[in-house]
Amino acid sequence: xxxxxxxxxxxxxxxxxxxxxxxxxxxxxxxxxxxxxxxxxxxxxxxxxxxxxxxxxxxxxxxxxxxxxxxxxxxxxxxxxxxxxxxxxxxxxxxxxxxxxxxxxxxxxxxxxxxxxxxxxxxxxxxxxxxxxxxxxxxxxxxxxxxxxxxxxxxxxxxxxxxxxxxxxxxxxxxxxxxxxxxxxxxxxxxxxxxxxxxxxxxxxxxxxxxxxxxxxxxxxxxxxxxxxxxxxxxxxxxxxxxxxxxxxxxxxxxxxxxxxxxxxxxxxxxxxxxxxxxxxxxxxxxxxxxxxxxxxxxxxxxxxx
Numbered sequence: 001x002x003x004x005x006x007x008x009x010x011x012x013x014x015x016x017x018x019x020x021x022x023x024x025x026x027x028x029x030x031x032x033x034x035x036x037x038x039x040x041x042x043x044x045x046x047x048x049x050x051x052x053x054x055x056x057x058x059x060x061x062x063x064x065x066x067x068x069x070x071x072x073x074x075x076x077x078x079x080x081x082x083x084x085x086x087x088x089x090x091x092x093x094x095x096x097x098x099x100x101x102x103x104x105x106x107x108x109x110x111x112x113x114x115x116x117x118x119x120x121x122x123x124x125x126x127x128x129x130x131x132x133x134x135x136x137x138x139x140x141x142x143x144x145x146x147x148x149x150x151x152x153x154x155x156x157x158x159x160x161x162x163x164x165x166x167x168x169x170x171x172x173x174x175x176x177x178x179x180x181x182x183x184x185x186x187x188x189x190x191x192x193x194x195x196x197x198x199x200x201x202x203x204x205x206x207x208x209x210x211x212x213x214x215x216x217x218x219x220x221x222x223x224x225x226x227x228x229x230x231x232x233x234x235x236x237x238x239x240x241x242x243x244x245x246x247x248x249x250x251x252x253x254x255x256x257x258x259x260x261x262x263x264x265x266x267x268x269x270x271x272x273x274x275x276x277x278x279x280x281x282x283x284x285x286x287x288x289x290x291x292x293x294x295x296x297x298x299x300x301x302x303x304x305x306x
Contacts, residue, residue, distance in 0.1 A: 012121040013291040015083060015183060016298040018208050046072035083208070084144045084178050085122035086130035087115045088167050090188030098216060105216040110282040111187055114212055117287055118185050130178075132171065134163040139170065144178070164194045172201045180206030185277075187212040190265055191220065199272055210294070211269055211276040221262045221280075223255035275301075 043056055051074075059073040095111055098104040115131070122129035122144075130144035164186070171178065178184070184207045202209050215221050227248035232241045246254075269276050277294045279287060 011117070011288065012124040013117065013288065014295050015085065015121060015125050015127075016295050017083060017181060017183075018298070043073050043075050046074050083125065083127055084130065084182035085118065085125070085127050086132060086144060086171070086178060086182065086184050087118045088171070088184060088186045089115055089131070089133040089135075090164050090167075090186070091133050091135040092163060092188070094189055094191055095214065098219075104218055105214070105280060106282040107189060107214045107216070110214050110279045110287060113282065113284050113287040114185075114187055114214070114277075114279060114291075117284075117291060121291075122183075132167055134166060141170070144182075164188060165198045168194065168198050168202055172205065177205060178207060181208060183208045183210065185210045185212055187214065189214045189220065191215070191261075193265060193268065196268065196272065199274075203272065203274075209272075209274050211274060212279060213265070213276050214279045215262070217280040220258060223251060223258050225251060227251045 043059060046055065046060075054074040056073045056075050060071060063071045063073055089111060091108075091111070095107045098106055099108075100106065119129040119131070128144045129142075131140070131142040133140050168186075171184065184202060186209065188211070190211065190213055199209065218224055227246060227250075230243040230245050233244045266276070275294060275297060277290050279290050281287070
């Protein structure tokens with residue numbers, strides 16, 4: 001699916017798990033539990049009281065022929081459950097870059113649209129979404145199990161440095177912790193990504209970690225040819241904009257550094273075995289399309305033997 005589907009009103013995306021999930025009962029995704037779903041988990045010998053509709057007649061015939069007596073085999077199905085879904089939003093100062101009327105990616109707008117989309121999609125999968133950030137230096141946490149510390153804050157409240165690592169640590173320290181198979185969408189520009197070790201605990205707990213990368217493709221993943229042109233620069237931490245004239249060598253150095261940083265970020269995610277959602281536009285249809293592309297990629301990966 002692409003932008004056309006998003007514009008046509010696809011306001012959610014399917015939560016395609018990397019593995020079996022355990023979550024809230026009566027949902028729409030496969031779990032690690034045996035139950036009354038539609039996907040086959042395995043087979044076993046028939047026991048008194050089993051549903052006869054679950055009998056695998058072909059396997060039963062083969063087993064009966066091999067043993068010389070009547071034996072029945074039943075299929076076990078995965079229970080259908082909704083996963084827990086948590087959106088962890090990095091609201092650091094760099095997420096406020098490129099405001100109106102600049103024509104580039106409005107990162108804060110893409111962030112808010114992505115958080116809203118994740119929460120709608122979680123509800124569509126019959127799961128109560130959770131939310132976490134450290135905007136204005138305080139913890140804002142809404143558990144998917146219910147109960148709230150704070151409401152989701154409005155944009156413009158900056159998180160302190162190191163909040164990505166602190167957020168991952170907070171989630172790991174929760175009691176009870178989110179169950180295996182919980183989706184954890186981490187939304188950030190990742191210009192200063194956390195070290196690999198910060199991800200390991202989340203992955204070792206069996207959470208389905210999905211980085212959502214919000215970077216401007218012109219100024220952050222590359223760099224335009226602005227040699228000799230006065231360009232406004234601003235300190236993301238709150239400095240005033242000033243005009244800077246770059247030489248060609250400086251432009252090329254910035255482009256090489258940005259592109260190398262982008263390649264290194266993707267390589268980090270590949271090493272971790274996680275598939276990012278990449279947001280380079282802030283329109284709601286563009287945000288939905290990026291998540292649908294992520295869904296399609298996961299479905300294709302499953303088709304190759306997942």
